[in-house]
Amino acid sequence: xxxxxxxELIDVWKYRHLESGTVPTLQQISxxxxxxxxxxxxxxxxxGKSTLLWLLNRLEDPDRGEIRLRGRSIKEIxxxxxxxxxxxxxxxxxxxxxxxxxxxxxxxxxxGAGEREVDAAQxxxxxxxxxSLLDRDAGKLSGGQRQRVALARTLANRPRVLLLDEVTSSxxxxxxxxxxxxxxxxxxxxxxxxxxxxxxxxxxxRVGREAWILVDGKLVEAGTLPGVFLHPQNALAGAYISGKLxxxxxx
Amino acid sequence: xxxxxxxxxxxxxxxxxMLSTWQRLGLERDLVVGTLRATVQLLAxxxxxxxxxxxxxxxxxxLMIGVMTVVAAYNASRRGRELPAIFIKVxxxxxxxxxxxxGLTLGLGIVEPTPQFVIPLSGMFIGNAMVASSLLLNxxxxxxxxxxxxxxxxLSLGATARQAVSESLRRAVRASSIPIVDGLKTVGxxxxxxxxxxxxxxxxxxxxxxxxQLLIMFALAAVMAFTSIILSFLVYPxxxxxxxxxxxx
Ligand SMILES: Nc1ncnc2c1ncn2[C@@H]1O[C@H](COP(=O)(O)OP(=O)(O)O)[C@@H](O)[C@H]1O
Ligand SMILES: [Mg+2]
Numbered sequence: 333x334x335x336x337x338x339x340e341l342i343d344v345w346k347y348r349h350l351e352s353g354t355v356p357t358l359q360q361i362s363x364x365x366x367x368x369x370x371x372x373x374x375x376x377x378x379x380g381k382s383t384l385l386w387l388l389n390r391l392e393d394p395d396r397g398e399i400r401l402r403g404r405s406i407k408e409i410x411x412x413x414x415x416x417x418x419x420x421x422x423x424x425x426x427x428x429x430x431x432x433x434x435x436x437x438x439x440x441x442x443x444g445a446g447e448r449e450v451d452a453a454q455x456x457x458x459x460x461x462x463x464s465l466l467d468r469d470a471g472k473l474s475g476g477q478r479q480r481v482a483l484a485r486t487l488a489n490r491p492r493v494l495l496l497d498e499v500t501s502s503x504x505x506x507x508x509x510x511x512x513x514x515x516x517x518x519x520x521x522x523x524x525x526x527x528x529x530x531x532x533x534x535x536x537x538r539v540g541r542e543a544w545i546l547v548d549g550k551l552v553e554a555g556t557l558p559g560v561f562l563h564p565q566n567a568l569a570g571a572y573i574s575g576k577l578x579x580x581x582x583x
Numbered sequence: 584x585x586x587x588x589x590x591x592x593x594x595x596x597x598x599x600x601m602l603s604t605w606q607r608l609g610l611e612r613d614l615v616v617g618t619l620r621a622t623v624q625l626l627a628x629x630x631x632x633x634x635x636x637x638x639x640x641x642x643x644x645x646l647m648i649g650v651m652t653v654v655a656a657y658n659a660s661r662r663g664r665e666l667p668a669i670f671i672k673v674x675x676x677x678x679x680x681x682x683x684x685x686g687l688t689l690g691l692g693i694v695e696p697t698p699q700f701v702i703p704l705s706g707m708f709i710g711n712a713m714v715a716s717s718l719l720l721n722x723x724x725x726x727x728x729x730x731x732x733x734x735x736x737x738l739s740l741g742a743t744a745r746q747a748v749s750e751s752l753r754r755a756v757r758a759s760s761i762p763i764v765d766g767l768k769t770v771g772x773x774x775x776x777x778x779x780x781x782x783x784x785x786x787x788x789x790x791x792x793x794x795x796q797l798l799i800m801f802a803l804a805a806v807m808a809f810t811s812i813i814l815s816f817l818v819y820p821x822x823x824x825x826x827x828x829x830x831x832x
Contacts, residue, residue, distance in 0.1 A: 390826060390828070391738060391739055391828060391829075392828060393826070393828070407826075411827055412743065412827065415740065416741040419739075422735065422739060424732055426735075426736050428733055428736060438737070439740040439741055442740070442742055482736075486740070489741060
């Protein structure tokens with residue numbers, strides 16, 4: 333696979349239709365993701381980070397432009413297989429009806445696989461939860477527990493690319509560290525490519541080798557960490573970074 | 584019933600209008616319109632039925648059932664105007680339910696294939712299929728809106744559109760079947776069904792009336808379940824793109 337990027341975004345545009353009119357939420361996004369990389373996506377809220385992940389999982393399609401996986405337009409790939417291979421953990425950790433185990437095995441069961449093929453207890457402890465939760469009603473979990481079950485649920489599909497949307501936003505520092513280590517390990521040991529949306533720049537610095545900065549639907553900066561945070565070339569990126577770092581220091 | 588007696592029934596309407604005026608409910612206009620429409624529609628139906636019964640002709644019967652089905656489908660499909668080709672889908676669901684119910688009642692020899700039985704029974708089957716369709720379209724819309732996030736999660740994990748909405752479809756069908764199930768549980772205890780009341784007043788023995796009522800109730804339960812299940816399967820694909828993406832509305 334040398335030379336060819338795993339994922340390519342070619343002049344991608346996405347519009348939203350609001351009562352006030354049609355507004356672009358992603359504009360002219362061109363970028364590529366090398367196989368095995370771990371990229372963090374940062375930017376102000378409303379910048380279009382979640383929308384970008386939705387497009388990569390094909391929950392929606394771009395209005396203009398093209399997304400390629402291994403050189404093929406993702407529109408030409410079987411969408412059900414694509415969504416398993418390019419797994420998404422949504423920003424809202426919504427639970428499906430049933431138990432924690434039902435949630436974790438949801439993806440495998442769609443393929444006729446079950447407890448024999450997928451170790452739900454192991455996945456649960458990987459994300460820092462006790463396997464005793466397996467038979468608990470998923471609707472009764474706390475926000476932090478849901479967030480981790482949602483991650484385990486996506487991992488159960490054994491994705492090759494992992495799209496994470498602020499997956500530690502309701503977790504305490506200890507649980508956050510555990511998730512960060514898990515993802516870094518999956519990236520290093522299983523060569524899973526990771527795109528990680530976070531609003532926490534310190535987290536981006538801890539986990540990422542590269543960062544993309546999204547502002548107002550535009551990819552204003554992309555480069556290696558920490559350089560891209562320390563010396564952003566783009567004024568919008570610079571303003572975002574310095575504002576964010578000030579905010580961090582205030583707390 | 585004599586014409587004089589029929590005219591006297593309008594005193595109920597007058598009473599209702601007096602109450603409405605007294606309590607400033609503002610229902611007078613609706614009462615007048617409703618009363619006029621009920622009178623004209625039912626009298627017209629009565630004369631048409633008399634005509635069809637006298638003709639004892641299959642083509643007329645089929646034509647009448649066809650008209651009833653189209654009117655019912657038109658009415659119910661207004662509940663889902665935003666959905667593509669909804670009229671045709673409701674028409675198919677109601678038509679299928681009517682064919683199923685009438686086929687069973689006639690095929691099993693439960694009633695005779697004469698207009699006297701076929702037309703009123705069809706009226707009830709189609710009317711209830713229409714109610715079931717409206718209820719289903721409403722409850723399906725509610726389900727999709729309130730469980731949107733779950734549907735998206737299921738899709739993101741590789742579910743097909745059908746797998747992702749199956750829970751919502753089930754809940755919508757269940758919700759739209761509640762009225763008839765509740766009806767089955769309380770029938771005879773809370774109120775005598777209209778048809779039974781009519782038969783008894785018309786001179787049938789209460790036992791005969793009960794037998795027909797049971798037939799009707801069971802057939803209607805089947806009709807409602809059948810209509811909402813068929814309609815749910817006809818409607819859900821329009822909520823998704825061919826790439827299993829939930830369409831925003
Ligand atoms: N379902 C939606 N309907 C309408 N507007 C939306 C929807 N989802 C997102 N948006 C808008 O699109 C823009 C980008 O949103 P999003 O991708 O969620 O940003 P981020 O994840 O960076 O906070 C925002 O302006 C948001 O209000
Ligand atoms: Mg977001």
